[in-house]
Structure formats: structure tokens, C-alpha cells
Amino acid sequence: MYPAKFDYVAPSSLDEALRLLSESGGEAKLIAGGHSLLPMMKLRLAQPATLIDIRKIPGLNEIRVDAGGLTIGALVTQAQIASSPEVARALPMLSEAAEKVGDLQVRNKGTIGGSLAHSDPAGDLPAVFLAADGEVIARGASGERTIRATDFFVDILTTALEENEILTQIRFPALAPRTGTAYAKFDHPASHYALTGVAAAVTVGDGGSIHQARVAVTGVGVKAYRAEGVEQALTGRGGDALQAAAERAADGVDCNDDIHASAEYRAHLARVFTRRALATALERAQA
Numbered sequence: 001m002y003p004a005k006f007d008y009v010a011p012s013s014l015d016e017a018l019r020l021l022s023e024s025g026g027e028a029k030l031i032a033g034g035h036s037l038l039p040m041m042k043l044r045l046a047q048p049a050t051l052i053d054i055r056k057i058p059g060l061n062e063i064r065v066d067a068g069g070l071t072i073g074a075l076v077t078q079a080q081i082a083s084s085p086e087v088a089r090a091l092p093m094l095s096e097a098a099e100k101v102g103d104l105q106v107r108n109k110g111t112i113g114g115s116l117a118h119s120d121p122a123g124d125l126p127a128v129f130l131a132a133d134g135e136v137i138a139r140g141a142s143g144e145r146t147i148r149a150t151d152f153f154v155d156i157l158t159t160a161l162e163e164n165e166i167l168t169q170i171r172f173p174a175l176a177p178r179t180g181t182a183y184a185k186f187d188h189p190a191s192h193y194a195l196t197g198v199a200a201a202v203t204v205g206d207g208g209s210i211h212q213a214r215v216a217v218t219g220v221g222v223k224a225y226r227a228e229g230v231e232q233a234l235t236g237r238g239g240d241a242l243q244a245a246a247e248r249a250a251d252g253v254d255c256n257d258d259i260h261a262s263a264e265y266r267a268h269l270a271r272v273f274t275r276r277a278l279a280t281a282l283e284r285a286q287a
């Protein structure tokens, strides 16, 4: 199917993009890599009157690591993340998730900003963003604000971003010493979207027990979520607690049930891949 007719503009500054966005009265949409928006437009699930292409805006395409952590511009592509040695060192689960997104063509176009702003229930990067306890910087007409990962994903395809805001940066805090991270995914064989994807960050304490665990699951519910039951079951425990803790990966979640997988199967996958992600993260924390 062809998309409905639309106008196209490509502003060269953030201020210009924000002006165009607020003048559109809600009828415009930002486009970055276009690999989520264009399929929706072709299916006529989205019919924006104007596309505001943000790819010419300077300053949104950098990866930076400092003592505070990792900062990634909204326009950095999944391929850039997957191939960045800085990202691999600072946050291995982000490299692993980015390299598992779709295929090379998708990764060459898809951006981290678009991946988070779209809040696809089967997207990979939302799970990593949650498990890393990251935050985004959003720019609107009245200035900048920070939104924490735990407040960001609201519902299916819905985030805490306002209609007239542009996501400019994603920040991931530096990992505490003796922290291991991992991303484990069971993907759809055709699209490679996550039927289940689990991001885990595990910090071990001096005695070798788990001091803190953050676990986030995608592909299972309407949006990516933190598996708090799993996290609680691991705190203060050793590696022998992984199996029982992972059993809680889909607790309280209304699991998606569609032609790709039943709700019951998704819950099962969530438990299995939570155990695998945790086992790898713990091993790395102990190395």
C-alpha cells in the first residue's frame, strides 16, 4: 500500500524543527530512520500531513563516554551502536541488543531515538534503556527536560514525550564496579523483532552475593517493563537463586497473544530468556 499524501521538510536546526512541529498543530511527525514510521504510513496507521526529517540537525549523532557514563545522540543508528568499541566497553548489553536488531539494512537506518520514541512492544532497545536505568533529554519550545526510563514508556507505541518535544540525547549511567550486563533474545525468524528480549544488569557485593539486579523484558507485554519480582528475588542472594527468580519474569503482566506467539508461550519465553540473560550478566560481574 502507498502512504497518504504528505509534505516533507528537512530543517537544519533543532529550533527550526521545534518551530515547525508546534506550527503543525499536531499534524506533523518527526522522521529519523523511518523504519518504524514508514511501514505504519504505508498501512495508513499513521497519516501525518507533514514529515519533519530531523537527520540534518547537527549535534545529535555523537557517542560520548565520560566518568558519568554513556551519552548517545538521538540520531545515532543501531549499526553505529553495534560497532562502537566505546559502547561495547561501557554497556555490553546495549551492543548486544543493537547488533540483534532486524537486519543490516534496518540497523543502518534505525536510530536509538526513534527506537525509544516509538515504544514498539517488540523493540529491543527499550529493554536495555530500562535495565540500565537510563534517562532521555527531551527538547520542547519551553526548554529541556529529563525523563527517567522508569517514567518513559506509557503504553503501546506511547511514551511520556509531549507532541511538540524532540528527544535529543539518551544517557546511561556508568556501571557500578563488579556489574555485568547481558541481552538475550528470542526473535521472530522473519522480521527479527523480539518475541522476547531480556536485558539484565547484575552487581555483586563483596561477599559474592547479588547486591543489585535490574531486569527488563520486551516483546511480552504492551510495552517493555522492569521485572521487579525477579529483581527482588535476587537481591542479597547467590547464583543458585537465578532459576527461581526468573520464574517471576512475567508475573502480573498481561502477555500479548497473537499470530506469532500465544500469551502462555510468551510467558514461558520470558522466564527462559530471563534466566539466560541473568546467568551471563552474573558470570560477567564475577569475572
Ligand SMILES: Cc1cc2nc3c(=O)[nH]c(=O)nc-3n(C[C@H](O)[C@H](O)[C@H](O)COP(=O)(O)OP(=O)(O)OC[C@H]3O[C@@H](n4cnc5c(N)ncnc54)[C@H](O)[C@@H]3O)c2cc1C
Residues within 6 Å of the ligand: 029, 030, 031, 032, 033, 034, 035, 036, 037, 038, 039, 054, 074, 100, 101, 102, 103, 106, 109, 110, 111, 112, 113, 114, 115, 117, 118, 120, 122, 123, 124, 125, 161, 165, 166, 167, 168, 191, 192, 193, 194
Ligand atoms: C523489517 C524490519 C525489522 C525490524 N526489526 C527490529 C528488531 O528486531 N528490533 C527492533 O528493536 N526494531 C526493529 N525494527 C524497527 C527499527 O529498529 C526502527 O528503525 C526503529 O524502531 C525506529 O527507529 P527509526 O529511527 O527508524 O524511527 P522512525 O521510524 O523514523 O520514527 C519512529 C517514531 O519515533 C518518532 N521519533 C523518531 N525520532 C524521534 C526523536 N528524536 N524525538 C521524538 N520522536 C522521534 C517518530 O516521529 C515516529 O513516531 C525493524 C524494522 C523493520 C522495517
